[in-house]
Amino acid sequence: MNKPASPGLHPNNPHKGRYNIPALCKALPALSAKVKRNPKGEQTIDFTDSESVVLLNKALLMHHYGIEFWDLPKGFLCPPIPGRADYVHRLSEFVDNKETKVRVLDIGTGASLIYPIIGATEYQWQFVTSDIDPISVKSSKAIASLNPKLKGRIDCRLQDSAKHIFKGIIQPGEQYHLTMCNPPFHKSLQEAEQGTLRKAKNLAANKRKRGNTDKTKDVKSGLNFGGQKAELWCPGGEEAFVKSMADESKLFASQVKWFSTLISKKENVAKLKKRLKQLEASDIKVVDMGQGQKLSRFVAWRFN
Structure with a gap:
């Protein structure tokens, strides 16, 4: 049975096709030292090298989004x-284009502030971000405050309870057009470490297939496969996290127009839809996304 065709990147997404390495090196000259040629003679970087991946991300943010400062704490x-x-571009379709001052809540932002950077620069959205990790919040605040394009657009908040998602973050009287989330995937630290190692081995195998016989670096500890506990795992994994999110969303139905979350495991989509129907969500949508062979999706819902 053939796999379903990837829907491809959203028309507004600027990251179609191969990376424009010369333009990225112009934006961030430090990237030049990391550029290599693949067996086809095309410019690329070593995606098993954490420093190269961080520099690539920084160059992408500078070139496409006008970001001047971006950095990550080690291991994030x-x-x-x-x-x-x-995710940001497809979520934009849930907002009436006549709306001004669109307000978005990003749950579990992490240290990189990626979604707010893209949403604030591409659509001029206002963001509230939440994270349970103080180091992530500190990093997000630094990125938000040190970039002129982001100043005044992003409010970074610490979630001080592991039991709650929206509680303690959404304040009385606040209204949001959208919420978004990339939930922790794994159920335990051991499962997360196994997933990281598997991903590293796959990259190394792909590298050898392309004819690169260089010894692979220790990618297990690399930043491109980094992540702290709150970023990678929680008790019950993705299934338990999104169920809690659905349950709590009902409490804030009058303050949010559309809730949403990425779903990594396809089988969790049906489980989440079932729970949302039990909670009497008035509208549930599953939006497929894809880049090359990789398929992903998010679920969006609302209450009337």
Whole structure:
């Protein structure tokens, strides 16, 4: 049975096709030292090298979004920007284009501030961000305050309770057009470490297939596969997290127009839809996304 065709990147997503390495090196000259030629003679970087991946991300943010400062604390998740951008662009279709001052809540922002950077620069959205990790919040605040394009657009908040998602973050009287989230995927630290190692081995295998026989660096500890506990795992994993999110969303139905979350495991889509129907959500939408062979999706819902 053939896999379903990827829907491709959103028309507004600027990250289609191969990376424009010369333009990225112009934006961030430090990237030049990391550029290599693949067996086809095309310019690329070593995606198993954490420093190269961080520099690539920084160059992408500078070139496409006008970001002047971006950095990550050691060991924190370095996200792939094209896929992250697609979530923002597809979520923009849930907002009436006549709306002004669109307000968005990003749950579990992490240290990179990726979604607010893209949403604030591409659509001029206002963001509130939340994270349970103080280091992530500190990093997000630094990025938000040190970039002129982001000043006054992003309010970074610490979630001080592991039991809550919206409680303690959404304040009385606040209204949001959208919420978004990239939930923790794994159920335990051991499962997260196994996933990281598997991803590293796949990258190394792909590298050898392309004819690169260089010894692979220790990518297990690399920033491109980094991530702290709150970024990678929680008790019950993605299924438990999104169920809690659905349950709490009902409490804030009058303050949010559309709730949404990415879903990594396809089987969790049906489980979340079932729970949302039990909670009497008035509208539930599943939006497919794709980049090359990789398929992903998010679920959006609202209450009337």
